[in-house]
Amino acid sequence: MLEVALSMLTLVPGGMGGSETYARELTRQLAGVEDVSATAYVGITGRGFSEGIPERAFSFVRGGPSTAQRLSAIASATVFAGSIRHAMRSADVVHFPLTVSVPRPARGTAVVQTLLDVQHLDLPHLFSRPELAYRRRFYEGGAKSADAVITISEFAKRRMVELLGLDPEKIHVAHLGVDAEQFAPNSGARDDFVLYPARGWQHKNHARLIEAMTIVRLTSPETRLVLTGGALDSLGELPDWVDRRGLVSSQELRELYRSASVLAFPSLYEGFGLPPLEAMASGCPVAASNAGSIPEVCGDAAVLFDPTEIGAIAAGISDAMRRGPELAAAGLRQVRKFTWEGCRDVHLGVYRGVS
Numbered sequence: 001m002l003e004v005a006l007s008m009l010t011l012v013p014g015g016m017g018g019s020e021t022y023a024r025e026l027t028r029q030l031a032g033v034e035d036v037s038a039t040a041y042v043g044i045t046g047r048g049f050s051e052g053i054p055e056r057a058f059s060f061v062r063g064g065p066s067t068a069q070r071l072s073a074i075a076s077a078t079v080f081a082g083s084i085r086h087a088m089r090s091a092d093v094v095h096f097p098l099t100v101s102v103p104r105p106a107r108g109t110a111v112v113q114t115l116l117d118v119q120h121l122d123l124p125h126l127f128s129r130p131e132l133a134y135r136r137r138f139y140e141g142g143a144k145s146a147d148a149v150i151t152i153s154e155f156a157k158r159r160m161v162e163l164l165g166l167d168p169e170k171i172h173v174a175h176l177g178v179d180a181e182q183f184a185p186n187s188g189a190r191d192d193f194v195l196y197p198a199r200g201w202q203h204k205n206h207a208r209l210i211e212a213m214t215i216v217r218l219t220s221p222e223t224r225l226v227l228t229g230g231a232l233d234s235l236g237e238l239p240d241w242v243d244r245r246g247l248v249s250s251q252e253l254r255e256l257y258r259s260a261s262v263l264a265f266p267s268l269y270e271g272f273g274l275p276p277l278e279a280m281a282s283g284c285p286v287a288a289s290n291a292g293s294i295p296e297v298c299g300d301a302a303v304l305f306d307p308t309e310i311g312a313i314a315a316g317i318s319d320a321m322r323r324g325p326e327l328a329a330a331g332l333r334q335v336r337k338f339t340w341e342g343c344r345d346v347h348l349g350v351y352r353g354v355s
Helices: 018-030 067-079 081-087 129-145 154-164 206-219 250-259 275-281 294-298 310-322 324-335 340-354
Strands: 002-008 036-043 055-058 093-096 110-114 148-151 171-173 193-197 224-228 242-246 262-265 286-289 303-305
Touching: 002 018, 002 340, 018 036, 018 340, 036 067, 055 081, 067 081, 067 129, 093 340, 110 129, 110 340, 129 154, 148 154, 148 340, 154 171, 171 340, 193 206, 193 250, 206 224, 206 310, 224 250, 250 275, 262 275, 262 310, 275 286, 275 294, 275 324, 286 294, 286 310, 294 303, 303 310, 310 324
Parallel strands: 002 036, 002 093, 036 055, 093 110, 110 148, 148 171, 193 224, 193 262, 224 242, 262 286, 286 303
Antiparallel strands: none
């Protein structure tokens, strides 16, 4: 029996976007593997997160979404490193799905790090000095010292080879997945709104999307924009035709996918990008950025546009509206290429390869 420890001490449920979805699905998928025994290790903030596998929560590790709060969690994990290593002492492999490899396991234990992207190197102007220093230390340093690195797209792997000088043989691509059974495609009438589910982070490009929607509304004046996700208060005052919903339940988001006329995804950078696939699984036409990994994920099942050009975003959304049935059919074919079982199998191969 191969014993795997999933160390997620910086976990903050509800505050980590796609990386949180990935980590949760990984715990679910590992639960059903007969020859692998996986245990999750979290701080007290993340207690109850894991699904299907045993979980150990350390009361002395408490984190949060800010850099300072993450550093506090790391400091606590460092101070109590002996206790944490003792708890993981039987593990053959220690995997850090949320990237930060603190504390390092005992000597002789294999280390696997997930590194979702190197956005801080491609778009450094979007990060504060403390955040850049944090990523250099824990993202770059951890990747260079790990026995294997898992990432989520060929785009991300290529950038890690180019910018970090990592051996490509050390990096393994595990595309994220979509559980199609959770999404019921709607092939009928759709409501008159454009959906963008994304946290209010700068690279998500909300400002340009809102300007583009003013152009779309010149010919479709009844079309509204619905925004979901955390940290949307940072966007400031919005037009009255923008519905800022904030964090919504999974069920509400699925209903929005089913009823939206188009999913707009104007992100400037993604290591993967799950919302386009979730929209496709729901029969929703997609208009998405041509940046980062997004073309790799969307294939020919979406209208792609330049996310730095407001006019291009508007034209992409309008084109997706016109091509709705065609894009919906293509999307349902595309999403079948991405499964959580496939993602799990890459992880299992890595675990077995380093142990």
